[in-house]
Amino acid sequence: MVDFDIIIVGAGISGINFAYRLQERHPDLSYCILENRHEIGGTWSLFQYPGIRSDSDLYTFGFAWRPWTGKNSIVHGSLIRDYIEDSAAEKGIDSKIRFCHRVNKMKWSSSSNLWTFDITVNFVDRLSLTSHFVFLGTGYYDYQKPLEANIPEVSNFQGQVVHPQFWPADLDYADKRVVVIGSGATAITLLPSLAKKAAQVTMLQRSPTYIASLPTEGGFEAFAFNFLPRFLANKLIRLKWMLFSFFMVSFCRLFPRAAKAFLLRKTARLLPPGMSLEPDFIPSYNPWDQRLCLCPDGDFFNAIRSGNGSVKTGKIENITASAIRLTSGDELHPDIIVTATGLKLCTGGGIDITIDGKPYDMRDHFAWRTAMVEGLPNAVLSWGYVDASWTLGADSTAQLACRLLEKVKEGGISVIVPRMTAEERNRLEERPFLRLQATYVKEGGSAFPKSASTAPWQPRSYFWKDMAISRWGDIETGLEWLK
Template identity: 35%
Template sequence: MSATQTLSRGAATKTEHFDVLVVGAGISGIGAAYHLKTQTPGTSYVILETQETFGGTWSTHKYPGIRSDSDLYTFGYRFKPWVNAPIASAEEILKYMGEVIEENDIGRHIRYRHKIVKTAWSSLDNTWTVEAVRLDTDETVTFTCNFLWMCQGYYRHDVGYTPDWEGLEDFKGRIVHPQNWPQDLDLTGKKVLLIGSGATAATLVPAIAGKCAHVTMLQRSPTYFIPGRNANELADILRQLEIDETWIHEIVRRKILFDGGEFTRRSFEEPETVRNELLSGVRAFLGDEAVQEHFTPKYRPWSQRIAFVPEGDLFKAVIDGHASVVTDEIDRFVPEGVKLKSGKVIEADVVITATGFHLSVLGDIEMTVDGKPLDMSKTVTYRGMMFTGVPNLVWVFGYFRASWTLRVDLLGDFVCRLLGHMKKKGVKRVTPELRPEDKDMTLGPRMDPEDFNPGYLQRGGHLLPKAGNKPEWRHSQDYWREKDELPKIDLDDPIFRYGN
């Protein structure tokens, strides 16, 4: 760890310098730290984390039953075997991440309760200056680094998205967003209305069903679900054969990824067949009438994330009579609950708004490049990880149709290879820039809404960098291509503008 003494604004302050500064100690930041340690020994780095512990989503979200909606053989890191059930609770995921931190001596590099408020790039010094506030002391601290690795995720952790429905102030009960779950909330004997139909709703409903008087899931439109056993038959067989866990992890991981690639391909090439297969899974629990009324989405499979329902627990809660599903739109809130556009009123003591989150671009941190405010929407993305005109910065943004962590590992390889390449060339700065043949390239939104269109992208997509119509200038969201393409990136391509 290197540190320097500098003077800032006329007062003596301590400015610490690192080769790499990692923003966030969630699944991406801890993965980044592992790759720095193992692939670039001797590189100094620090992780700044706003929260008081590691974990990101898995530590900030406290709602009942919180679990992964991706299997842990692929949501887990490629370098550490997962040995439990594929769909895991937040507690299990945090335990796994804690082991990664301890086994690789990452903890001493993390500064908790450090909220970054601004960053500034200087081409004169070829460094980023990062200003943060220590939340435990309100002290402002300053860091400089050669490279900024943004691992803070893509949504605001402190507040979730709740639509501005008419009459909210008239409701006499309590309104709760899962992202800000109050630990004193007792649902015993309460009539609960949960608004939403995504993975959070599919997790919450079975977690509280039977513990409250009744829970109603109100959805504007249905979501695709995949019910199944929370087990991996191949992994179980290999364990019976006493195969080493490292081998099991790799074999099962490859099988899941192969199957996922086929499923994704078929969702584009055989959408009706895939649609019928998905609906059949739900129909096995609830029958045709319920599927037609409440579980038949209007959109093509994989236009939005598909939630896995372990052991069909969501549907079992409906069968048992502890939960019900209503498909309708909200007209307004009324004192006793919610009035629907059909005229029906759903009475509730507690309303849970599982209605999504706010998109956050680079953590909503104020950023400047050579004194000019950085507007990311004016940049063009290089493969969804670097941005034109922004030197020495990579943002980890994962996959929508595969586990987020798959890209954490791929970008870990890329960043470490890039850092080594810069060292070999004797340069201190790299910036992706459009080549002459790219100047007239058609630009559009980072994510084509015809391809993938969840609510948070429709609300905040205009804040994201632009994408081009060439493979280099967009995030393909295709892990099965990127796993082969990213390792072969020519770091001497004219796209990469190096300098001192």
């Protein structure tokens, strides 16, 4: 006897959102959520480094079905976790979650048309569950292992070396000299947060990144909340941020030189008087070749103006017991090194998958509508956006999955699986799964399924197009439906 119609893996943004869509459109289907951690939140439960916050606005990062109503567009991670938890409780989703349930293996059987899950409960006990379908809301990075930073001889350092993914709760950095290695969103967040207590915080980067200041409270939001009905204010504010993100990314990609000049002018105005953009604030790449970093109310630049924060651009030659030596001959003498060099990318939570006893690796197959993977039956994988809020992409995937389930019920279908012929595969021209050139994406991009230049194997596009496909697009091409 089957345990559930659907098993959702992960109680973060993707898993909670899919559970809501499932309850909304298929209340007759049974489901549970298996969560490895002890609480709801995913990323916002795991990451606890100082200042952890969203790098997207909360009006689009929040759920469409439970709008974010706070005044600030960018907030601390603890508030995001509380918001996700409250959303799940309000819709009764929290009662469906089984915490401390780690999925080790997923086994598909074509004889029974079922998934069997091998699960560790509370890190000790073993459990087996079955379902017809699985929804993987497991994110895009490894929760168990951080990225191994390629830093020459960092093991020589006699001070403390910290990775933001596993920040020690008892780390005392007050009046200490801290070097944050990296220049992405995590480093941009850490510098102003650490600078409030540390003696000096230096962000050491191999090359500069684009950093844009964003007001936490906007005039449009204040007007809408004060003078419009709440439901209308929520819709207009969400639409405003969706349009802002879309046009900003489109402008950067269509007119990179103009976008670069615009962003650098803004940066120059935020730097201390007399400080030049060279060499620390002029990136070698075009805007949105890598993710654009945001700092609320210019806090990153405020820390630099205060003198407690600084930026150093250079390549590490080696690290001694007490110093970081750069190829330029300069030295830094930190008490603490923070390796904010990216995440170890991972698909499907690193779960071991077999189909009829044979190992299955998503990395060897093409992704259908960025939602299912070639040859993987009755499984949907949630993916967000790298150039907009993750939740927007997760919701388009959830709505596509609900549409597939509708056809399953109407047609008496037992199995849905993406397929392509050898001839079709030979004609496909591969494309990167993620359109980013960040080092950790380049090095770890092979962790993802493959994408191609033609539908339905193309990578993510933009929200309105993806949502239109989810609701009304072709769901026949590339899929095999078995009764």
